[in-house]
Amino acid sequence: MMNYLELLKNRSSCRKYTNEPVSCEDLEKIIMAANAAPIGSSRTEDIHLTVVEDRAVLDKMAEAMERRREDKAAMANITEKIKDDNAKLKAKFDPFYGAPAVIFISHRKQDIQPGIEYCNVTTVALAMHLAATEMGLGSVFMWGSLEAMRMYPEYDNTAVLELPEGFEPLLGVAVGHRAAEPKDKELTADKLKVNYF
Numbered sequence: 001m002m003n004y005l006e007l008l009k010n011r012s013s014c015r016k017y018t019n020e021p022v023s024c025e026d027l028e029k030i031i032m033a034a035n036a037a038p039i040g041s042s043r044t045e046d047i048h049l050t051v052v053e054d055r056a057v058l059d060k061m062a063e064a065m066e067r068r069r070e071d072k073a074a075m076a077n078i079t080e081k082i083k084d085d086n087a088k089l090k091a092k093f094d095p096f097y098g099a100p101a102v103i104f105i106s107h108r109k110q111d112i113q114p115g116i117e118y119c120n121v122t123t124v125a126l127a128m129h130l131a132a133t134e135m136g137l138g139s140v141f142m143w144g145s146l147e148a149m150r151m152y153p154e155y156d157n158t159a160v161l162e163l164p165e166g167f168e169p170l171l172g173v174a175v176g177h178r179a180a181e182p183k184d185k186e187l188t189a190d191k192l193k194v195n196y197f
C-alpha cells in the first residue's frame, strides 16, 4: 500500500491502455472509493454511476466529440495546440483512449445550490482516480465527450446510459491497465499561485 505522498507522485492521467479488462474485484474497489467521496449535504441520492465496458456504448458516447473535432472554430477556442492541418485531427479519435472501462458520474439536475453538482462529481472522480492509482491501474478524467454532447445536442447520445429521470452525466473516469509505466514525478508547491494573509 502506497503512502499518500507516494500515491501523488505516482498519479498521472493515463491515455494509453492495454486490452486487458479491469477485473470485477477491481471495479468494485473503485466503486467503493467513489462511495467514500465527500458529497455536499450528504445528498448521495443525487449521484448516479454508470460503468461502461461495452465498446458499442462508448462509441455512441464518442460521436459528439468526433463532431467537435470537425468544428475547427470550437477546437481553436479550446486548444491552440491542434491546428487545422494537424494529422492528429484527421485520424479517428477515441476520447476514451481505448480504455476497457469508463465510469460516468451523473448528477440530478438541480438549482438549489448552483454549481455544487460539478463539485460533487469531481470529488467522486478524484476518489476513483486515486484508488485506481493505488491499485496500479491507469485512469483519466473524461470531460470532453460529455461537453461535446452539450455543444451539439443532435449528437447527444446520453440516452444510451439509461439514467434515472432527471440525471445528467457530467464527468467520467476511464480506467484500465497502463500500456506503459508512469514516470515518478517530483512534488512541488509552486505550480499553483498562492497568496497568504
Ligand SMILES: Cc1cc2nc3c(=O)[nH]c(=O)nc-3n(C[C@H](O)[C@H](O)[C@H](O)COP(=O)(O)O)c2cc1C
Pocket: 011, 012, 013, 014, 015, 140, 141, 142, 143, 144, 145
Ligand atoms: C475536470 C477535468 C476534466 C478532464 N477531462 C479530460 C478529458 O476529457 N480528456 C483527457 O484526456 N484528460 C482530461 N483531464 C485530465 C487533464 O488533462 C490532466 O489532469 C492534466 O493534463 C494534468 O495531467 P496529469 O493528470 O497527468 O497530472 C481532465 C482533468 C480534469 C481535472
